[in-house]
Amino acid sequence: MSQLDLARLQFASTTIYHFLFVPLTIGLSFLVALLQTAWTRRGDEAYLRLTKFFGVLLVINIAIGVVTGLVQEFQFGMAWSAYSRYVGDVFGAPLAIEGLAAFFLESTFLGLWVFGWGRLSKRVHLATIWLVALGGVLSAAFIMAANSWMQHPVGSTVTSGRARLTDIWALLTNPVFVWGYIHVLLASLLTGAVVMLAVSAWHLRRGSETQVFHKTATLSTVVLLPTALLAMMVGSHLGVIEDEYQPMKIAAAEAQWDTCQPCSFSAFQIGGGSRDETPDKILEIPHLLSVLATGTWNGQVEGLNSVNARYQQQYGPGDYVPNVFIQYWSMRVMAYLATLALLLALWGAWLLWRKKMTTAKWFLRLAVWSLPLPFLMNTAGWLLTENGRQPWIVQGLQLTKDGVSPSVSTATVAIGLSVFLALYVVLGVVDAMLMFRYARIRPAPAPSTDEHGRQQPAMTY
């Protein structure tokens, strides 16, 4: 493999790995904040026990999310120095703002929340978990603003071989950013809700603390239903926006080589490797691609060959078609699994309405097994977004192959990649082990309080 391939593999593995933990953290911190709010307002001890129970799961994951975020932050300069030189003026700003406005907030208040039981008043302590959640939401905003600029560079010009920021406001109102950001937030909530539902279902099925876990099963279902629905609707609208700025991304997601009008959507295809222009499409649904890509019943979708020819004229000779196979399937994995999550939520909502949640054996069993869904969806979603931009690193401005570090040798990147992969595997195993362990113990009884009604301090490391 070339240095370019290795550097891409390293970036992809770090980013995918990092994003297994981040949406869970964002979603779960919001849900835990809701639990703690319920405890603070209603005084029901069950909510306190649940807050602490899911708080442990939250903190186990935040740890990995934070430390892999360091790699994320450093790897632009390490493996992609030509890119960093070219875009630092524009791309570095949101990254630095993320650190100043979000990471400090999240880390400091996480420390205050974890160690603040019994030291802070109930209300102030409740505020700290909300600020942790806010930190996560803000950090997603700035990193998404940076990424969206790579998809659709706005608010900048290129002078003397470097991109220059001309309008920070344009970066923050980039339509790709606005809709992509909402989509990511919804995906994060969905991730947290599915995990909370799966854990609660596991306990309900074993009849352990049924009354307690019925509360989180309810909360997660109530959050999951609108979230899954909205995530799909926003995602669909995001497709329309991307089709305008990155027609290649959408055409490749349908493996649509020739321009069509109206365009049908295929449920599956056989074949369709990168250069296979005639895959067997199965179960074609008429008009659906037109609707997804343009928002109109009879919209025209430009085919890959046509876009490629146009780009060759605009940017010079070359192949501007991304890996179609990855594009086609990542889109479907994401959409199909989202549909499953929505169905699960509908089923759960119906059971709640009929007051049968705790005894619905098959629902609870399926809810436990739905645990991997959001992680697969999130990964597929990012593959769709990032692979669809290729061969560009910044759409229309810089090619990925021109972004790698000229001073870093192939062997060096190979070493870095192997070290990180080995570390990710070890940490993944440890994290999964601890998650399963702490997800399956019974929540601790509510802690004792002293004469001022405060809990004992928690020095928990």
Add this chain to the structure above:
Amino acid sequence: MGLAIFWFVAIAALWTGFFVLEGFDFGVGMLHRLVGRTDAERRVAINTIGPLWDGNEVWLIVAGAGMFAAFPIWYATMFSGFYLALVVLLVALIVRGVSFEYRGKRAGARWRGTWSWTLTLGSLVAPLLLGVALGDLLYGVPIDASQEYTGDLLDLLTPYGLYVGVTLVLLCAVHGAVFLALKSEDAVRERAERAARRIAVVAALAVLILAVWTQVAVDGRIVAVVLQVAAVLAVIAVPWLIRDGHAGRAFAMTTVAMAATVVTIFIDLYPRVMVSSTNAAYDLTIENASSASYTLKVMTIIVAVFLPLVLLYQGWSYYVFRRRIAATDLEPQGTDRPAPPPTGLSAPPTAPAAPAGD
């Protein structure tokens, strides 16, 4: 140019803030096995920095991201040139970060011993490598006319850079020992005080040699020498202050020493940001490595709004956790009760007394 200079100062301040804050938690990580013989004692040591270390580490992230935004060329050349060293640094920081969280999650002696060692090594390697990197910025590494690093891993291991690394490790150690003396009780406190007194002597000597070496190697500025001498004096004062029970003042001294030592590197760098050992004409400077003025303006507004806010709430968290910690404050944790079988339908066991909000 004016804003670029401001940003050079800001980056220097961020690195200094990072070493002052994370410096003591690096030190505590290095020393927690030494000051704590039993598991409870080690936990006391770790819990003194428990709520603080994560926020401290953000200073590094912001320093790096600030370089990316304000000096993209500096960020690109330094981070790609130091690639392998940064891989090791990241591994150290990652392993150290999860050690805090995972160590207490199970009770087995082997489990705790493993995470305790990873915490020690990570806390030692991270400041060493960061010190080498900062030393190299000043001492110079091979950089060509196109502002690219042209050396290999060995070119990074300059004697001067390595020495800066060792000095910073010693300063972190004494800073951490004094912090422990300030924040712990009983046996941990006594051992920390003893460690602080001993390490201070070595650290003072190390900074003194650094001052001389810097004069010889890079012809440092007078003001830098003054600061380095101040750092030496500050560290020398530590054993007396500790002996007389003034741990707070001793901590102020190690803070001064750490800040002065890191700041002098940037003072001697100015107006360069990364020295080329190939040719002085290829040096990266504030002028040729910075972003355009619009970006700097935006970033200046952002930093002016957010940094005071950060200092405020980070300061508040230090205030909240100001009390000393004794073994009696620790809550019982991590029984080694086996997890229930995954397929069984039996009710799961109850958690130990209080795994609590973490």
